[in-house]
Amino acid sequence: MYLINGVVLDDGNCVIEHGSDWLSPISPVVDVVTVPGVHGITVPPLPPVVGQRTLTMKIGCAGSDGWAQTRRVLRLLTMPHLILTRRMPDQLMDRCAEVVLASLTADDTTLGRYTRYTAVFSMTSPFWRAPDPTLTALPDDGVLLDASAIPGPATWWEGEPNNSVSVLAPDGYPDGYQSDAPIDDMIIRVPKGVDAMTLTDPTSGTSIAWSGTTTSGYLYVDPKRLHAWTSGNATAWTGGADVTAGLDYGANGPLQIWPDAAGKYRVTLTTHGVPAGQQTYVRYYKSWW
Numbered sequence: 001m002y003l004i005n006g007v008v009l010d011d012g013n014c015v016i017e018h019g020s021d022w023l024s025p026i027s028p029v030v031d032v033v034t035v036p037g038v039h040g041i042t043v044p045p046l047p048p049v050v051g052q053r054t055l056t057m058k059i060g061c062a063g064s065d066g067w068a069q070t071r072r073v074l075r076l077l078t079m080p081h082l083i084l085t086r087r088m089p090d091q092l093m094d095r096c097a098e099v100v101l102a103s104l105t106a107d108d109t110t111l112g113r114y115t116r117y118t119a120v121f122s123m124t125s126p127f128w129r130a131p132d133p134t135l136t137a138l139p140d141d142g143v144l145l146d147a148s149a150i151p152g153p154a155t156w157w158e159g160e161p162n163n164s165v166s167v168l169a170p171d172g173y174p175d176g177y178q179s180d181a182p183i184d185d186m187i188i189r190v191p192k193g194v195d196a197m198t199l200t201d202p203t204s205g206t207s208i209a210w211s212g213t214t215t216s217g218y219l220y221v222d223p224k225r226l227h228a229w230t231s232g233n234a235t236a237w238t239g240g241a242d243v244t245a246g247l248d249y250g251a252n253g254p255l256q257i258w259p260d261a262a263g264k265y266r267v268t269l270t271t272h273g274v275p276a277g278q279q280t281y282v283r284y285y286k287s288w289w
Contacts, residue, residue, distance in 0.1 A: 001016075001086075001087040001088070002016055002057070002084065002085065002086055002087070003084070003085040003087065004076040004077065004079070004082060004083070004084060004085075005076070005079060005081075005082065005083055006083075006085070007076060009059075009073070009076060010059075012065075012069070013061060013062045013063040013065055013066060013069050014059065014060070014061050014062075014069045014072070014073060015059070015060045015062070016057055016058070016059060016060075017057075017058035017059075017060060023289070024053040024054060024055045024056075024123065025053065025054065026050060026053065026126070026289065027050065027051045027052075027053075028048035028049065028050055028051075029048065029049045029050070029051050030043060030048050030049075031043075031044055031046075045205060045252060046205075046252055046253060047182070047204040047205070047206060047252065047253070047256060047258060050126040051126070052122055052123070052126070053122075053123045053126045054102065054120055054121065054122055054123070055084070055097070055099065055120070055121040055123060056118065056119070056120050056121075057118070057119045057120075057121070058107075058116065058117070058118055059073060059116070059117045059118075059119055060114060060115070060116050060117075061073065061114070061115045061117070062113065062114045062115075063113070064112065066112070066113070066114065066115050067115075070115060070117075073117070074104070077101050077104055077119060078101060078104075081098075082098070082099045082100065082101065082121075083096055083097070083098055083099075084096065084097050084098075084099045084121065085131070086128065091177075093130060093177070093286075094130070094131050095128035095129065095130070095288055096128065096129055096130070096131050097123050097124075097125065097127075097128050097129065098123070098124040098125065099121035099122065099123055099124065100121065100122045100124065101119065101120075101121055102120040102121060102122050103118075103119070103120045104117060104118070104119045104120075105117060105118045105119075126181075126289075127181040127182070127184075127287040127288060127289065128181075128287070128288040128289070129185075129285040129286065129287055129288075130285050130286040130287075132285075133283050133284060133285050134283070134284055134285070134286060135281055135282075135283045136281065136282055136283075136284075137279040137280070137281050138267065138269055138279065138280045138281070138282060142266045142267055142268055142269070143264050143265065143266055144257060144265045144266065144267050144282060144284075145178060145179055145183075145264070145265040145286070146178070146263065146264050146265075147175070147176055147177070147178035147179045147180060147259055147263040147264070147265065148175055148262055148263030148264060149172065149173070149174050149175040149177075149263070150172045150173055151171075151172040152169055152170050152171040152172030152173075153168065153169065153170045153171075153172070154168075154169045154172045154173055155167060155168045155169070156178075175263055176263065176288070178286060179259070179265070179286040179287050179288065180259060180263070180287075180288050180289060181259075181287040181288050181289045182204075182256045182257065182258045182259075182287060183256070183257040183258075183265065183284050183285070183286070183287050184223075184224055184256045184257075184287075185224055185284060185285055185287075186223065186224075186255070186257065186282050186283065186284035187220060187221065187222050187237055187282070187283045187284070188208070188220065188221040188222075188223075188280065188281070188282055189218050189219070189220055189234070189237075189280065189281045189282075189283070190210075190215075190218065190219040190220075190221070190271060190274065190280050191218065191274045191275065191278035191279065191280065192215060192216060192217055192218055192275075192278075193214060193215065193273045193274055193275055193278075194214070194215055194219050194271055194272065194273045194274050195211065195212060195213065195214045195215070195272055195273040196209075196210065196211040196212075196271065196272040196273065197209065197210050197211075197219065197221070197269070197270065197271045197272070197274075197280075198210075198269070198270045198271075199221075199223075199255055199267055199268070199269050200250070200255070200267065200268045200269075201255060201256060201257045201258060201266070201267055201268075202260075202266055202267075202268060203257075203258040203259070203260045203266065204252060204256055204257075204258045205250070205251075205252035206249070206250065206252045206253050206254060206255045206256045207249055207250035207252070207254075207255055208221055208223040208247070208248075208249050208254055208255040209247070209248045209249065209250070210228055210243070210246045210247050210248070211246050211248075212243055212245070212246035214273055215230045215243075216230075216232070217230040217231045217232040217233075217240070217241075218230065218231055218232070218233070218234060218236070219243070220236060220237065220240065221247065223249070223254045223255035223256075224254065226244065226247060226249070226254060227242075227244050227247070228242070228243045228244045228246065228247045229241055229242050229243060229244075230243055237283055257284075267282075
């Protein structure tokens with residue numbers, strides 16, 4: 001099932017031909033270097049960057065109200081801002097993507113019976129994301145998220161522990177159910193009193209660091225937008241007093257958290273000035289290919 005801005009797309013006499021949309025092409029952009037007289041190529045130690053992804057869907061409108069369904073599809077797909085949600089029985093969790101309609105083509109029609117269309121969307125991010133963010137305290141072992149397969153029965157929180165829906169899976173959940181793509185939209189909240197911090201992803205080698213005057217409020221760091229701010233509010237996820245001047249990142253680029261071969265998202269945190277017993281939190285959206 002697909003939804004556009006929360007409205008069911010394939011409903012009644014409108015169907016999506018599953019398979020046309022199953023996995024959008026993935027096109028990593030990798031810079032390589034050739035050295036005269038040396039076999040092979042040299043690849044910089046940087047994580048791959050995934051270019052624009054497109055999603056192709058075959059849409060069918062059938063029956064006596066096929067033209068009415070077509071008008072409904074046209075209205076939904078041409079809205080100025082589109083959030084596409086994919087809801088599949090074997091996923092157990094909605095996956096969302098901000099998309100732009102690239103083209104909508106009528107393929108063929110049998111008047112009064114069936115009309116078939118091809119819709120092509122450009123995804124603004126190459127990853128599908130969970131509809132709601134997850135807020136997690138960084139554990140001592142550095143595993144922000146374990147997305148490996150877990151045998152049943154299993155239970156977990158969809159979001160913040162003790163403050164979100166609890167999910168029970170009698171048969172466990174498969175590898176990658178929790179997440180399987182890089183997480184690049186995290187916001188880090190460091191406790192009051194910090195004057196330096198570094199968060200590193202050992203899988204990709206990417207990192208983010210901040211240093212400056214001791215903060216009287218929480219320090220928030222947004223690696224994707226290279227922005228940092230402070231606030232006395234523990235939920236100031238969108239902004240506060242700007243302290244971006246103290247922000248920097250390592251040679252492999254700004255922080256992205258990639259799963260390792262076992263499906264675990266690991267990070268390494270170092271801080272200075274944080275009182276003992278205070279925890280750093282990360283707010284992020286689970287991500288899928």
